[in-house]
Amino acid sequence: MTTESQAQPARSTNSGPSVPSDRALAGWEIVSLGSSALIAEWILSAAAGRTRLVVAIPLAFAFVLVITSHVLRKESLRDLGFRFDNSLRAAKLLMLPMIVIAVLCIGLGLIFGTRPDLFRWHPGRPIAGQLALGFAWGFVQQYVLQSFVNRRAQIVWQKGVRSVVLTAFVFSFLHFPNPWLMLVTFIGGLVWAFVYQRAPNLFALAISHSLMTWVIVSTLPMSALNHLRIGFKYFA
Amino acid sequence: MDNKSRARLIHLLISKSMAEALVITAVAVGFYFATTNPNLRGVLDQADNTSITGWAVDESSPSARVEVQLFIDDTFAGDSTANQYRPDVHQAKRAPDDWHGFAFPTPQLSSGDHQARVYAVHTNGEGSRRTLQLIGKPYRFRIGQ
Numbered sequence: 001m002t003t004e005s006q007a008q009p010a011r012s013t014n015s016g017p018s019v020p021s022d023r024a025l026a027g028w029e030i031v032s033l034g035s036s037a038l039i040a041e042w043i044l045s046a047a048a049g050r051t052r053l054v055v056a057i058p059l060a061f062a063f064v065l066v067i068t069s070h071v072l073r074k075e076s077l078r079d080l081g082f083r084f085d086n087s088l089r090a091a092k093l094l095m096l097p098m099i100v101i102a103v104l105c106i107g108l109g110l111i112f113g114t115r116p117d118l119f120r121w122h123p124g125r126p127i128a129g130q131l132a133l134g135f136a137w138g139f140v141q142q143y144v145l146q147s148f149v150n151r152r153a154q155i156v157w158q159k160g161v162r163s164v165v166l167t168a169f170v171f172s173f174l175h176f177p178n179p180w181l182m183l184v185t186f187i188g189g190l191v192w193a194f195v196y197q198r199a200p201n202l203f204a205l206a207i208s209h210s211l212m213t214w215v216i217v218s219t220l221p222m223s224a225l226n227h228l229r230i231g232f233k234y235f236a
Numbered sequence: 237m238d239n240k241s242r243a244r245l246i247h248l249l250i251s252k253s254m255a256e257a258l259v260i261t262a263v264a265v266g267f268y269f270a271t272t273n274p275n276l277r278g279v280l281d282q283a284d285n286t287s288i289t290g291w292a293v294d295e296s297s298p299s300a301r302v303e304v305q306l307f308i309d310d311t312f313a314g315d316s317t318a319n320q321y322r323p324d325v326h327q328a329k330r331a332p333d334d335w336h337g338f339a340f341p342t343p344q345l346s347s348g349d350h351q352a353r354v355y356a357v358h359t360n361g362e363g364s365r366r367t368l369q370l371i372g373k374p375y376r377f378r379i380g381q
Contacts (some may be wrong), residue, residue: 019239019242019243019246020242020246022237022242025237025242025245025246025249028249029245029249032249032252032253035253035256036252036256039256039259039260043260043263044259044263047263047264047266047267048263054259054263057259058256058259061252061255061256064248064252065248065249065252068244068245068248069245069248072237072241072242072244072245073237073241
């Protein structure tokens, strides 16, 4: 099912009790996903103490929602971006913004007096292993952000600038209250959402996510990024 | 999306919200019990320009001595243990022995009105979280010129 075909009038016209339109439902899904992330970041991580497992509960609820929504909306894996046929196109689209952002990060880092250090991410871990972990974590984030948020944003506002900005805004807002991280995730969110709408390929986006995280951590001052902490942990 | 799938998705969204509300409630209740000791008793019963005194007992562990912290005008002013001689607390059957009083020497303060608060330090079972519980009521006192 394509996202374009899902847009409908604000209210369905069936004779039964009024049912939210697809647009309203898609908006509700985005809000529900966001609420799960915020509950994990702001309430449970603060209250959980050492029993961090409790943080996984709302995240598990979110994944149940995401996967069930894919099934009910009859979205195939290929629709979602689990594909390789468009890898080259996705890579081409990603290349220029990644180079520009990397150069900007290096420049900003130098302005703030931080020399690039490619081994700063996790000094005790081999960089290849860290990139692999970054790829895995980036893949999960891109899957949720693009295959769910971006596709639902397209149901709300069609393919284009507004849905790209909404996706980037959601991605950025989930990194509240870290101001620098919110800025870089908003910019990254714009790029990735734009590329996904033209070449939906989660593997290319995950590689890009991992590489850009590496670049940002290696170039920008960690004091500004506050060690990538978000939510309640930002104040820890 | 057909109406049946839409209805299922709506049910899922509502169920998810309810489940999350339950999780938050359960965590809030757990958090309350992890950070609060409902068995703490005590009174801040005197404060002047020389000392600030009172008593504190943990009724769930009456033989233990309670760690207490003094705050004057919302600023930390010292910590101590409620292990001073207070036979009146024992006689009033609020403690199993005479040694549950606390006494802080009053620090150098400007003349005028001040407010003292004494908190019991509560450590959760794992020892990973320490919280403060107010003992009795805040005590207002005046330092003369």
